[in-house]
Amino acid sequence: MRLCETDKFIATCKSIGITVTYQRLIIFEFLQTQVNHPSAEDIYKQIRKIHPTISLATIYNTLVTFAEHNLINRVTQLHDVARYDTNLKMHHHLVCRQCKKIIDSHYPALDRIKISRRHTHGFKVMRHQVQFDGVCSECQKKARIKSNE
Ligand SMILES: [Zn+2]
Ligand SMILES: [Zn+2]
Numbered sequence: 001m002r003l004c005e006t007d008k009f010i011a012t013c014k015s016i017g018i019t020v021t022y023q024r025l026i027i028f029e030f031l032q033t034q035v036n037h038p039s040a041e042d043i044y045k046q047i048r049k050i051h052p053t054i055s056l057a058t059i060y061n062t063l064v065t066f067a068e069h070n071l072i073n074r075v076t077q078l079h080d081v082a083r084y085d086t087n088l089k090m091h092h093h094l095v096c097r098q099c100k101k102i103i104d105s106h107y108p109a110l111d112r113i114k115i116s117r118r119h120t121h122g123f124k125v126m127r128h129q130v131q132f133d134g135v136c137s138e139c140q141k142k143a144r145i146k147s148n149e
Pocket of ligand 1 (some may be wrong): 096097098099100101135136137138139
């Protein structure tokens with residue numbers, strides 16, 4: 001499921017004991033429109049246009065809180081900056097080495113991967129997500145244009 005709607009969000013916050021502030025609501029609503037796994041900075045730059053008083057620190061803290069309560073997912077530290085994912089459905093990631101874009105991929109065969117106990121070293125697996133490393137189509141195009149110059 002994508003992040004639930006505002007009403008559901010408010011209900012969830014109440015049930016897990018986090019206060020619904022105006023700023024949290026703004027950030028939540030903004031996140032619903034995002035599919036690019038934005039960083040805190042990305043979110044800040046966009047939200048600031050509409051809500052100039054919001055601070056980067058508020059955004060950082062809110063994202064950490066949301067992630068702690070599984071309202072969003074923090075994408076594994078792929079680059080140097082934490083990126084956030086509002087897509088809570090099982091999916092996998094295609095990560096561009098050049099532009100750092102993270103593209104969602106829904107591929108049921110990957111969802112079904114099971115690791116045998118022999119290979120988990122006593123680790124209790126809660127979730128898995130496959131990451132493909134490579135170059136996105138746009139960056140490939142740019143590289144082709146460059147090599148033709
Ligand atoms: Zn790219
Ligand atoms: Zn994702």
